[in-house]
Amino acid sequence: MAMNNLKFDASDALLAAFDVPNGAKWAMEARGFAATNLRRMGAPVKRDEYWKYTNPTGLTALPTPKAALFINDETPMFDGVDRVKLVFVDGVFDAAQSDDLALDGVELETLEDALRKDIHWAKDLFGVLEANGQNPVERPLAALNTAVATQGLVIRATGKTDKPIAIRYIHSADTSDAMVHHVVKVDAGANLTVLESGPGAARFNSVMEADVLDGAAFHHVRTQGRDHERRTATHMFGRLGADSIFRSFTMTVNGVLTRNESILEFTGDNAKATVGGASAGDGNGFHHDDTVFVTHDSLNCESRQVFKKVLRNGATGVFQGKILVKEGAQKTDGYQISQGLLLDDNSNFLAKPELEIYADDVACSHGSTVGAIDDDALFYLTSRGVPKSQAQDMLVLAFLGEAIDEIDDSALSEGIHIRLAEWMERRHG
Amino acid sequence: MLNIKNLQVGLEEEDKQILKGVDLNIGEGEVHAIMGPNGSGKSTMSYVLAGKGGYEVTGGTATLNEVDLLEMEPEERAAAGLFLAFQYPVEIPGVGNMTFLRTAVNAQRKARGEDDLSAGEFLKVVRAKAKALKIDADMLKRPVNVGFSGGEKKRNEILQMAMLEPKMCVLDETDSGLDVDAMKLVAEGVNALRDGKRSFLVITHYQRLLDHIKPDVVHIMADGKIIKSGGPELALEVENNGYADLLAEVA
Numbered sequence: 001m002a003m004n005n006l007k008f009d010a011s012d013a014l015l016a017a018f019d020v021p022n023g024a025k026w027a028m029e030a031r032g033f034a035a036t037n038l039r040r041m042g043a044p045v046k047r048d049e050y051w052k053y054t055n056p057t058g059l060t061a062l063p064t065p066k067a068a069l070f071i072n073d074e075t076p077m078f079d080g081v082d083r084v085k086l087v088f089v090d091g092v093f094d095a096a097q098s099d100d101l102a103l104d105g106v107e108l109e110t111l112e113d114a115l116r117k118d119i120h121w122a123k124d125l126f127g128v129l130e131a132n133g134q135n136p137v138e139r140p141l142a143a144l145n146t147a148v149a150t151q152g153l154v155i156r157a158t159g160k161t162d163k164p165i166a167i168r169y170i171h172s173a174d175t176s177d178a179m180v181h182h183v184v185k186v187d188a189g190a191n192l193t194v195l196e197s198g199p200g201a202a203r204f205n206s207v208m209e210a211d212v213l214d215g216a217a218f219h220h221v222r223t224q225g226r227d228h229e230r231r232t233a234t235h236m237f238g239r240l241g242a243d244s245i246f247r248s249f250t251m252t253v254n255g256v257l258t259r260n261e262s263i264l265e266f267t268g269d270n271a272k273a274t275v276g277g278a279s280a281g282d283g284n285g286f287h288h289d290d291t292v293f294v295t296h297d298s299l300n301c302e303s304r305q306v307f308k309k310v311l312r313n314g315a316t317g318v319f320q321g322k323i324l325v326k327e328g329a330q331k332t333d334g335y336q337i338s339q340g341l342l343l344d345d346n347s348n349f350l351a352k353p354e355l356e357i358y359a360d361d362v363a364c365s366h367g368s369t370v371g372a373i374d375d376d377a378l379f380y381l382t383s384r385g386v387p388k389s390q391a392q393d394m395l396v397l398a399f400l401g402e403a404i405d406e407i408d409d410s411a412l413s414e415g416i417h418i419r420l421a422e423w424m425e426r427r428h429g
Numbered sequence: 430m431l432n433i434k435n436l437q438v439g440l441e442e443e444d445k446q447i448l449k450g451v452d453l454n455i456g457e458g459e460v461h462a463i464m465g466p467n468g469s470g471k472s473t474m475s476y477v478l479a480g481k482g483g484y485e486v487t488g489g490t491a492t493l494n495e496v497d498l499l500e501m502e503p504e505e506r507a508a509a510g511l512f513l514a515f516q517y518p519v520e521i522p523g524v525g526n527m528t529f530l531r532t533a534v535n536a537q538r539k540a541r542g543e544d545d546l547s548a549g550e551f552l553k554v555v556r557a558k559a560k561a562l563k564i565d566a567d568m569l570k571r572p573v574n575v576g577f578s579g580g581e582k583k584r585n586e587i588l589q590m591a592m593l594e595p596k597m598c599v600l601d602e603t604d605s606g607l608d609v610d611a612m613k614l615v616a617e618g619v620n621a622l623r624d625g626k627r628s629f630l631v632i633t634h635y636q637r638l639l640d641h642i643k644p645d646v647v648h649i650m651a652d653g654k655i656i657k658s659g660g661p662e663l664a665l666e667v668e669n670n671g672y673a674d675l676l677a678e679v680a
């Protein structure tokens with residue numbers, strides 16, 4: 001009982017910790033609904049089944065745990081890409097550092113503005129995909145986000161777009177507690193690419209709700225920086241219409257605590273989705289968790305989950321992935337692979353792959369492996385004169401590459417490759 | 430060039446002696462061949478020279494130009510000029526053949542205090558050498574040895590050797606798995622590298638390769654020892670009579 005009270009005390013405290021300004025009636029209703037939902041669920045605690053491998057304390061504790069700023073001399077990710085750049089500092093939109101909110105084929109505004117408008121298309125999405133995604137598994141941190149977030153972007157692609165929207169998060173205060181909520185709608189036949197990069201804040205909670213309508217394509221590539229002390233919880237809620245394409249990829253490097261959840265639902269036939277992740281943890285206490293839930297509720301859809309984690313010096317990697325095929329979702333092709341590469345005995349990879357299938361004409365497979373560097377491959381490379389550390393990096397990159405290749409844009413995937421290669425090289429000094 | 434004295438090697442994991450005192454001296458520019466029954470320790474010797482883990486040297490020495498090989502890391506041995514063409518080349522998914530070759534060439538140049546080859550120079554050289562071995566550009570782009578046929582893997586070994594220009598080349602059954610024409614190509618590749626200074630140790634089961642790559646000395650290894658050395662006629666004898674007589678001689 002004491003434990004239960006803790007859960008509810010924590011959710012109340014979190015709700016009270018954020019000021020929520022007034023907004024349009026629909027926005028206040030959505031927030032109220034989420035707050036009620038959160039009060040019912042309570043904050044996540046270590047004891048929860050869904051948090052078995054990842055201790056959520058750092059994501060819920062108050063006051064916000066400090067995260068020292070990390071000196072990073074890398075050029076910001078995606079700087080070389082022709083894009084519309086939008087900057088958030090500690091989770092707050094910074095117009096001065098951002099490009100104009102304008103792109104052909106896109107309606108773009110801040111969440112703050114949208115939530116004040118009495119009539120807005122975002123009404124049908126804000127908090128709606130998040131609420132749908134609470135069943136059958138509860139995601140209290142996402143409900144918290146809907147209840148209190150005022151920052152974020154509202155993006156609607158109405159036609160063909162030729163540039164990505166690149167959101168850059170800058171962490172500047174060591175106790176910043178950011179709540180960022182993006183609402184994305186890709187109209188029928190339209191396409192959109194959203195890039196996200198940077199650590200965001202001392203503690204960063206983000207939700208993206210993405211509604212991908214019939215025949216639309218949505219690409220999402222995200223990099224989560226090397227800040228050692230940052231804590232991050234993200235939720236991506238995707239809803240896929242018929243013949244649509246959804247691709248999301250995340251690179252995570254270090255960070256004391258990262259939980260990335262992707263919750264996808266197929267609602268139309270013949271759609272395709274890929275969620276991929278490559279993560280590298282090098283250091284004691286670095287912990288990253290990818291939690292994915294894909295629901296097939298239509299015909300002939302294909303989903304892929306490809307996650308690779310390389311871990312050393314005490315880092316932990318977690319993968320929880322589920323494919324749920326509902327009754328009647330025939331011809332579903334569901335694939336899931338998660339692999340951990342441990343570079344020493346001090347690191348951990350924990351995986352919970354799950355399939356739940358209620359249709360009989362489906363092809364689903366999942367696999368999970370954990371292993372070390374292949375000695376024969378390492379010897380082969382070194383016998384040709386490649387120094388051992390460099391040979392090891394080549395093998396690590398090759399391993400992560402299978403996830404990076406899930407990005408359907410060679411310039412972006414090349415960028416991720418180079419970033420990881422440089423990071424590894426620098427570590428050798 | 431390569432001097433092996435009383436080399437004794439066992440397995441690290443279990444109590445098993447494989448090499449039981451091998452002596453071998455290969456001079457500058459010489460070509461030596463080693464033949465011997467399956468399991469006699471030929472590959473083990475080549476692995477130990479190249480620095481593969483899992484073996485324990487329990488006695489003896491091996492030097493390359495008077496430098497102790499056994500104390501060095503595999504990459505240092507390579508930089509010192511040793512090259513092993515593997516009996517079973519390793520497939521490495523995700524590492525491009527070209528990237529691998531260039532990294533290896535430049536790593537060795539760096540270890541020797543030379544400048545990197547530029548991408549352009551490298552490409553030019555590699556293309557020419559690949560062409561001579563009938564390795565097409567597509568194979569160069571693929572991951573290291575992945576999906577290569579047995580013969581393609583062996584040709585890829587010779588390409589690496591040609592690019593790295595080692596001083597001492599150890600070829601472990603490079604002829605097995607090659608068709609007649611490929612064997613000629615590989616032999617030509619090897620002969621092209623013979624410059625009077627570079628030395629070769631050719632491990633083989635068949636006389637045929639030695640028709641193309643003429644050895645100065647032929648050794649027979651059995652049960653972890655060199656039991657007999659002689660001229661090229663020794664290989665012919667093995668080809669015609671097998672090992673029975675030779676083994677009986679030493680027994």
Ligand SMILES: Nc1ncnc2c1ncn2[C@@H]1O[C@H](COP(=O)(O)OP(=O)(O)OP(=O)(O)O)[C@@H](O)[C@H]1O
Nearest residue numbers: 440447465466467468469470471472473474483516
């Ligand atoms: N890592 C190992 N573990 C167990 N046994 C080993 C290992 N390496 C070598 N051996 C054993 O040592 C012996 C010599 O093997 P090696 O591969 O050197 O023979 P070889 O002369 O090259 O044979 P082949 O002509 O068949 O290639 C064999 O009995 C082999 O099984």
Ligand SMILES: [Mg+2]
Nearest residue numbers: 471472473516
């Ligand atoms: Mg052998």
